[in-house]
Amino acid sequence: TRAYDALMPLPKAELHLHIEGTLEPELAFELAARNGVTLPYATTDELREAYRFEDLQSFLDLYYALMAVLRTERDFEDLADAYLARAAAQGVRHAEIFFDPQAHLARGVAMDTVVEGLWRALARGRADHGVSTRLIMCFLRDESAESALATLELAEPHLDRITGIGLDSAEVGHPPAKFREVYEAAAALGLRRVAHAGEEGPPEYITEALDVLGVERVDHGLRCMEDPALVARLVRERIPLTLCPLSNVRLRAVDTLAGHPLPAMLDAGLLCTVNSDDPAYFGGYADDNFDAVRRELGLTDERLRELARNSFLASFLEDDEEWRAR
Numbered sequence: 016t017r018a019y020d021a022l023m024p025l026p027k028a029e030l031h032l033h034i035e036g037t038l039e040p041e042l043a044f045e046l047a048a049r050n051g052v053t054l055p056y057a058t059t060d061e062l063r064e065a066y067r068f069e070d071l072q073s074f075l076d077l078y079y080a081l082m083a084v085l086r087t088e089r090d091f092e093d094l095a096d097a098y099l100a101r102a103a104a105q106g107v108r109h110a111e112i113f114f115d116p117q118a119h120l121a122r123g124v125a126m127d128t129v130v131e132g133l134w135r136a137l138a139r140g141r142a143d144h145g146v147s148t149r150l151i152m153c154f155l156r157d158e159s160a161e162s163a164l165a166t167l168e169l170a171e172p173h174l175d176r177i178t179g180i181g182l183d184s185a186e187v188g189h190p191p192a193k194f195r196e197v198y199e200a201a202a203a204l205g206l207r208r209v210a211h212a213g214e215e216g217p218p219e220y221i222t223e224a225l226d227v228l229g230v231e232r233v234d235h236g237l238r239c240m241e242d243p244a245l246v247a248r249l250v251r252e253r254i255p256l257t258l259c260p261l262s263n264v265r266l267r268a269v270d271t272l273a274g275h276p277l278p279a280m281l282d283a284g285l286l287c288t289v290n291s292d293d294p295a296y297f298g299g300y301a302d303d304n305f306d307a308v309r310r311e312l313g314l315t316d317e318r319l320r321e322l323a324r325n326s327f328l329a330s331f332l333e334d335d336e337e338w339r340a341r
């Protein structure tokens with residue numbers, strides 16, 4: 016059987032997905048109307064025109080601005096429910112979903128509103144869409160370490176719903192070690208740890224995320240390829256990388272998809288996964304990313320199956336959870 020079939024996408028887990036990055040222009044306008052928020056764009060087409068990014072920061076500026084439409088529990092529920100429906104249609108059976116509470120707290124939206132709203136959709140994910148989920152709370156690395164600690168404290172009543180912590184936003188100039196204390200506190204609370212590293216930042220940030228923050232999985236990790244000793248370590252320690260090929264093209268971490276290092280990374284023995292990052296902004300959901308690397312990088316069916324298998328291996332699902340039976 017062919018591994019790749021547009022009508023039967025490979026079952027996969029999505030491990031690098033920012034829920035705020037799934038806000039499609041149509042839903043943004045709908046929520047804006049519902050909440051009386053005025054967007055600086057007249058139409059969805061005009062908004063889509065703004066999706067031309069130079070780098071990570073130019074994307075983040077729009078990403079944070081559009082969040083203005085997310086105000087109520089129902090908004091977060093609708094956002095997550097729309098993502099789960101789209102993900103399910105692309106073969107996603109399990110999703111470990113990032114959210115950025117500080118970006119909402121700064122706008123006067125409470126932690127409770129965000130977590131309760133997302134949870135309303137996620138709790139029905141299995142029943143409604145056949146997708147199991149985990150929530151990963153990210154800290155904004157361009158905010159202070161104190162702010163991250165205060166955010167962790169605010170999240171404590173919700174830890175039954177939060178599996179782990181991550182680190183995102185503007186990478187360069189904000190090395191992982193800045194967040195040593197909050198990662199130690201999170202570990203003591205039993206939270207799993209991941210961090211974005213080596214997207215725009217240097218390979219040293221990947222090493223620091225492993226050694227100082229104790230991360231179990233590296234988000235992006237693309238720039239490890241500049242350091243052969245680091246690649247050897249990641250292979251030896253079986254550290255999963257959550258790659259996001261379409262994101263890398265849109266944010267210019269790579270010049271072209273055809274020049275993406277994914278094949279070389281797989282050849283090196285790295286535990287790679289393919290994910291969508293911010294699919295509403297970067298031109299595709301999980302299987303769109305699989306399809307793109309199949310077409311542009313000529314990955315074989317065997318390689319695509321390896322990527323799908325890796326996504327479950329690298330997930331925070333427990334060994335006895337039912338995906339194995341699927």
Ligand code: HPA
Nearest residue numbers: 033183184185211292293
């Ligand atoms: N990188 C860093 N921070 C982010 C991203 C990303 O791709 N998406 C949302 N926040």
Ligand code: ZN
Nearest residue numbers: 033183211292
């Ligand atoms: Zn990301």
